[in-house]
């Protein structure tokens with residue numbers, strides 16, 4: 001089964017907002033999944049996590065998390081590296097308590113280093129993080145995201161390779177891939193190729209349990225500038241939905257449009273009509 005997730009509490013959530021109210025509002029709108037945006041910091045209170053879990057379970061909402069942006073697993077500074085690993089571990093551990101299935105992470109900046117060296121550093125850090133898996137996050141996936149800027153680690157080849165190495169699944173963001181290649185990855189043929197690469201790396205069954213992001217995007221020669229509403233962008237989103245349908249993709253597509261619930265509902269309705 002495929003769910004379309006709103007990226008954070010819907011804009012129409014009654015004040016003061018927050019994850020619990022956001023889940024309730026999303027459910028009211030007919031949305032069945034939500035990504036929780038811990039992009040500034042990870043909450044520390046396990047009681048709050050249990051409240052989120054109870055709400056999501058009673059409403060049958062699927063949840064994913066976006067980990068903080070302040071992460072660089074390729075940092076040469078040991079303090080920054082340790083803090084980066086800690087932020088990821090905190091997000092994974094809190095996600096475990098909250099009943100979240102997968103955590104999206106922007107793994108690293110390239111810092112003008114050779115791709116193989118960056119890969120080695122990220123891989124070593126992921127190995128360190130996964131030492132805590134059994135104890136802290138046995139049921140949560142660490143999902144490294146395909147990134148939209150040339151300065152960032154995370155081509156589709158890189159995230160598939162590292163996911164295969166550690167038995168994880170990545171976060172595939174076709175909008176980032178579109179921006180990174182200055183306009184590529186925007187046709188049915190290219191998305192079939194994308195799912196072929198995924199299937200080849202992680203197996204056919206893995207297509208039933210994906211964590212994806214999608215939205216419109218503004219870009220230039222260096223890649224991503226910012227996200228856009230679907231209808232204000234060049235995203236070929238109707239064909240994207242057709243490919244999701246044709247390939248029987250399962251899991252969660254998080255809709256990272258600035259319009260949040262409006263574009264989530266747009267994609268969900270169009271997909272259901274097909």
Ligand SMILES: [Zn+2]
Pocket residue numbers: 066104106145
């Ligand atoms: Zn992201």
